[in-house]
Amino acid sequence: MKQKIWLSSPHMGGEEFNFVKDAFDTNWIAPLGPHVNGFERDLEAFTGSGHAAALSSGTAALHLGLIMLGVGPGDEVICQSFTFSATANPIVYLGATPVLVDSEPETWNMCPELLEQAIKDRIAKGKKPKAIMPVHLYGMPAKMEQITTIAARYEIPVLEDAAEALGSTINGKKAGTFGAMGVLSFNGNKIITTSGGGALISDEEHFIKQARFLATQARDLAPHYQHSQIGYNYRLSNVSAGIGRGQMQVLPDRIMKRRSIFNFYLKTLSNLPGIGFLPEPFGYSSNRWLTTITIDPNKAKGTTRETVRLLLEEENIESRPLWKPMHLQPVFKNCPSYVNGISEKLFNNGLCLPSGSNLTQESLDRVTETIASIFNKNAAMA
Numbered sequence: 341m342k343q344k345i346w347l348s349s350p351h352m353g354g355e356e357f358n359f360v361k362d363a364f365d366t367n368w369i370a371p372l373g374p375h376v377n378g379f380e381r382d383l384e385a386f387t388g389s390g391h392a393a394a395l396s397s398g399t400a401a402l403h404l405g406l407i408m409l410g411v412g413p414g415d416e417v418i419c420q421s422f423t424f425s426a427t428a429n430p431i432v433y434l435g436a437t438p439v440l441v442d443s444e445p446e447t448w449n450m451c452p453e454l455l456e457q458a459i460k461d462r463i464a465k466g467k468k469p470k471a472i473m474p475v476h477l478y479g480m481p482a483k484m485e486q487i488t489t490i491a492a493r494y495e496i497p498v499l500e501d502a503a504e505a506l507g508s509t510i511n512g513k514k515a516g517t518f519g520a521m522g523v524l525s526f527n528g529n530k531i532i533t534t535s536g537g538g539a540l541i542s543d544e545e546h547f548i549k550q551a552r553f554l555a556t557q558a559r560d561l562a563p564h565y566q567h568s569q570i571g572y573n574y575r576l577s578n579v580s581a582g583i584g585r586g587q588m589q590v591l592p593d594r595i596m597k598r599r600s601i602f603n604f605y606l607k608t609l610s611n612l613p614g615i616g617f618l619p620e621p622f623g624y625s626s627n628r629w630l631t632t633i634t635i636d637p638n639k640a641k642g643t644t645r646e647t648v649r650l651l652l653e654e655e656n657i658e659s660r661p662l663w664k665p666m667h668l669q670p671v672f673k674n675c676p677s678y679v680n681g682i683s684e685k686l687f688n689n690g691l692c693l694p695s696g697s698n699l700t701q702e703s704l705d706r707v708t709e710t711i712a713s714i715f716n717k718n719a720a721m722a
C-alpha cells in the first residue's frame with residue numbers, strides 16, 4: 341500500500357511542546373490559566389479584533405454567539421446553506437429555525453441578492469430573522485461588504501463563521517471581524533489546531549466578557565456557587581491553549597504554504613479539460629485552507645468528480661466532495677430555503693484536494709499525476 345496522503349492533517353511548528361510542558365511544570369492543567377489568556381492575546385493581535393474568548397470548539401463559539409444575539413425558541417436565523425452542519429446545528433440547539441440561503445458563484449458563499457430576498461420574505465411572513473450567518477468556506481471570504489450593508493439596512497446582526505478562514509482578508513481586513521462577532525475553529529483538520537478548540541472574536545468587549553462568563557457555567561459573583569442564568573462548560577483548556585500559542589507562531593507560514601499548494605495545483609491541473617478553480621475576487625485573499633476543484637462533466641470527456649475521487653482513494657489519497665448544502669440534508673429538509681442551484685451544482689461537481697501544509701512535493705506530484713492519468717485515459721478512449 342502506498343503511503344496515505346491526508347486531506348489536511350495537523351502540522352506542529354516545534355514550540356507547542358514547550359508551552360504544553362510549561363502547563364505541566366506549573367500544574368495549570370485546567371480550563372483556565374496563563375496560556376488561555378496568552379492565546380487570546382495572540383488571536384487579538386493576529387486578527388485585529390479587539391477581544392477574543394478561547395473556547396472548547398468552533399461549534400461552542402457559534403452556540404454562544406447566537407445566545408448573545410438573543411436567539412431563542414421560535415426565532416429564525418438566516419444561515420448559509422453551503423456549509424458544514426456545525427454552522428446550522430447551534431440554531432436548532434436554541435429551538436430556533438435555520439432559514440437557508442444559497443451561494444453566489446464568485447466566492448461560493450452567501451448570495452447577497454438572495455439574502456435580501458429572504459429577509460424581505462421572512463418579514464412579509466411576519467417574522468424578522470434574529471441573525472445572519474455567512475460562512476467563509478474553504479478560506480474564501482464571503483462578500484462581506486454587501487452582506488453587512490444589507491444586514492445594517494434591516495438592523496439584523498451578523499455572526500460570521502470564519503472557522504475555515506483564519507488569516508483570510510478582504511482589503512487587508514481579517515475574516516471574522518466584519519460582523520458583530522466572528523467564530524474561529526482549531527479542530528484537528530483546520531489551518532492551525534489545538535487538537536480541538538475554537539474562539540469567539542469581537543470588537544465589542546461586552547460580548548466577549550459575556551461569552552467567557554457563559555462558558556464557565558455562568559457563575560455569579562458570590563463565594564458560594566450562585567447562578568442567575570443557564571451556563572455551559574465551553575472554555576478551552578490551558579494545555580490545549582499551549583498548543584495554540586505554539587501554532588500562532590507559525591500561522592503566517594502555514595497560510596503561505598497552503599496558498600502555494602493552491603498555486604501548484606492551479607499551474608499543474610488547469611489545462612485539463614473541464615477543470616475549474618476558484619480565483620480570488622479583487623481585494624480578496626484566501627488562506628486556501630483547502631484547494632477545491634470543479635469538474636464539468638460536459639467538458640471533461642467522461643471524467644467526473646466521483647471517478648477522480650475513487651481513483652485517488654485507490655491510490656490511498658484522501659479527497660472529499662464539497663460540502664453537501666444544508667437544504668439537501670435530511671435533517672434540515674423542512675427548513676425554509678432560498679436557493680438558486682449554485683451550491684447543489686458545486687456539491688455535484690466539486691472536490692477538495694489534499695492541502696495540508698506538511699505535504700511534500702513528492703506527495704503533491706502523486707496527487708496531480710493521478711488526476712492527470714484519469715483525464716488522459718478517458719481522453720484517449722473518447
Ligand SMILES: *Cc1c(COP(=O)(O)O)cnc(C)c1O
Pocket residue numbers: 396397398399400423424426427475501503504524525526527537538
Ligand atoms: C470546523 C467548522 C466548524 C466547527 O468547528 P469545531 O471546532 O469543529 O466545532 C464550523 N463551521 C465550519 C464552516 C467549519 O468548517
